[in-house]
Amino acid sequence: NAGVTQTPKFRVLKTGQSMTLLCAQDMNHEYMYWYRQDPGMGLRLIHYSVGEGTTAKGEVPDGYNVSRLKKQNFLLGLESAAPSQTSVYFCASSWTGGADTQYFGPGTRLTVL
């Protein structure tokens, strides 16, 4: 039981490049989330999903797209990376939304030059 895993762990991009971050969970959770963590800002919600095939915007969705084609996977895409997207990205999952405990992955450290 691996819990929540994220791929890759580290990545360096040049401005304008694209990439996809993969989040996978093996707990059969319905809800999945993408957060970004910036120094002094805490974690902020980018997008979330309440089930396979559904996605919704969070607090800071601009510049990101997501897909949830399979229940266990939640992909975060950057179509044209910008230096402002340099951050640590965390994926989380939970059985239900809101008050349910969220389980976090180890994070992906992304640097955009």
Added chain:
Amino acid sequence: AQSVTQPDIHITVSEGASLELRCNYSYGATPYLFWYVQSPGQGLQLLLKYFSGDTLVQGIKGFEAEFKRSQSSFNLRKPSVHWSDAAEYFCAVAGTALIFGKGTTLSVSS
């Protein structure tokens, strides 16, 4: 709007001393509150959570938190800090997802 405030950016305590990390929330209804800990280079781990009932909540690693509705607070406490407790601590309130405070970094001195 829902929000969480952690007034202390950085706290240093001596090993063996007691600890209290402050958290204030803004929420219209009965809040669901959480404390998470993040060790350097790691993801977030749940310490404890408050949904309803007893206002004193026990968590893992010897932590506890007290919910005070009158003060809109959910402060985290530990009676005796260990060097391994050095980490960043986040308070959060449940909305559509979790709304996090900006975190408090705890340093432990010997």
